[in-house]
Amino acid sequence: MRSEKGVLGLPLNIEKGRVEMIHGSGGRASSQLFEEIILPAFDNPWLRKAGDQAVVEMAQGRWALSTDSFVVSPIFFPGGDIGSLAVHGTVNDLAMGGAQPRYLTVGLVIEEGFPLSDLARITQSLGSAAERCGVSVVAGDTKVVERGKGDGIFINTSGIGWIPRDIVLDPSAIRVGDILILSGSIGEHGAAVLAAREGGGLVTSLLSDSAPLHDAVQKLIASGPGLVCLRDPTRGGVATVLNEWARETGLVFEIEESRIPIRQEVRGISEILGIDPLYLANEGRFLAVCRPESADRLLSVLKSHPLGLAASQIGHVKAGDPTRPGGMVRMTTLMGGVRLVDWLLGDPLPRIC
Template sequence: MSGDNKSGTSPAIFCPAPGPRGDVVVLGHGSGGRLTADLVSTTFLPALSNPILDRLADGAEFDIGASRAVFTTDSFVVNPLRFPGGDIGSLAVNGTINDLAVMGGRPLGLSAAFILEEGLPIDELRAIVHSMRDAASRAGIQIVAADTKVVERGKADGLFITTSGIGVLPEGLRLGPENVRAGDAVLASGPIGDHGIAVMSAREGLQFETTLLSDCAPLNALVATMLESGSAIRCMRDPTRGGVATILNELAKGAGAEIMIDEAAVPVRAAVRAACELLGLDPLYVACEGRLLAIVADADADRVLDAMRTHAIGSGSCRIGTVTALGRSRVLLRTAFGTTRLLEVLAGAQLPRIC
């Protein structure tokens, strides 16, 4: 069928309208971007809504006696199970520790639940469990509860892990995007995108070699140092799925703020840039698993950065942008050419099963 054709001689114009999208889950629902948000708002929240969950933070905050507790849970389905710089075990431990840490929580303990596929070599499972032990030990915490289930061959992809964690907030500490003020500085704790590209490099079908390692690491010690610096830290997030761009959008939305990022200031390793060029990806959307973004008072930015740089995993910390105004939620990027463009939320799945 042709559309408008005013001239009568030019080629016909046509384009499809969408078919009805079947009401089934697609991979994009797991991307951490818009489709994930849709699923949360249309399926999970209507059924499970409560004041704690409705905040949609990295985890829940609530009082236990006189203490303020933080609690979080996360599932890991990364493919392949091992990648340069880590494996599904270290990822599952660090991922949950980091969700607690960026809320300001001091992690107390983790649980781990395993879904194993029939046929998984015990040696491989053992190696992954040892990796979990080492990661927990590095972060100074223990895995204090666990569960195991096995499903038939073909019903899972080797191994899925779910970890949950509980921690306590220092007295009086309330981090959150609602604290953000105009003029605040936006900081990153190091080069972005290492994890996503390291996993991609290990994935079947993508034949590129890199010496790059995942940034997978626990952030709790780094966060403790930042908090001890006595600076006005408004909020923090770890840019995992959807990468820095998606997490900045969530922060902007939570704060009701406009954030301006300086593209030239965002640290990206040459290997990540090169891989992104080859794969057609934007590093701003590639996941990190051992980095954090922090919004801090402008006057305290240098002090926080100095504190962050005393840690090995924070040695590449730098300022990447500024909260330019309150009242309008959006993230803008200033290019090297002085032009500005909107930094969108990731739509669909850029890199499925990256964590």
């Protein structure tokens, strides 16, 4: 490919080389980086054109757009890396609106001195995650910043997905009596990243739950009506999503601690670090609100999907309290007491996504 494009000089030393300022200059070195590392990871007709924009044919109807930036540290963590995370993050944001993700764009901000081998590993991970999700990376951009002005690599992805005509997922439609379903065990991404962080000194067998959710969502939608809205509990965890819904609707969200699946390793890390798993990030889980008459069907559809094996009906929606217009989230604890589940305390949490 190098010779076809006619870049002069030796090929990049991917094993030992590092990203230099010149790789972001837009000159020959930039082209070389693109052709030898980035293009092979995503190879498709749009990228091969290497133009200023990608031109795509789109069907008529409604389209969902989403963008997300990824600054996770460490960039490689048990069960994933910043590349696959950047794909799953945007794919999942689209999926939560009922959309079928189609195209992605990728922006890379790389710090001078970043190992080319890591860059190759991340772009390959990004490319194969996109392929598994059935989305094409059709446009992208690479910038290099001086050493000390970034932390290795930051990635932005934007995505676009098609929404079937009759699908409207909207929290403002949540009603008293609706049921809350959680797609799987919580906190594995947050706990795995925290455990992998320097200084944590924790060794576990825990893997991030990072995964694309659009397939499971499509199966739910295809099974019939009754789905009200979806949200993926990333930063801030399950507690934050429930509080957002409570504030948007003014209703009371009641959950039961005994119905929330949590793996033992996550419990352990939470105890050691003093973090409530309800606030730990997830990258491959979602919360669904559904009508009571559809709850059993949706739960069984979800449980038959590989990502929903541990799905659980965790609570329901009750009437709001006029003295608390912002709604509230309550939990019956294992001991049988009832407590508030508040917004995350403003603690300086490390970067997890």
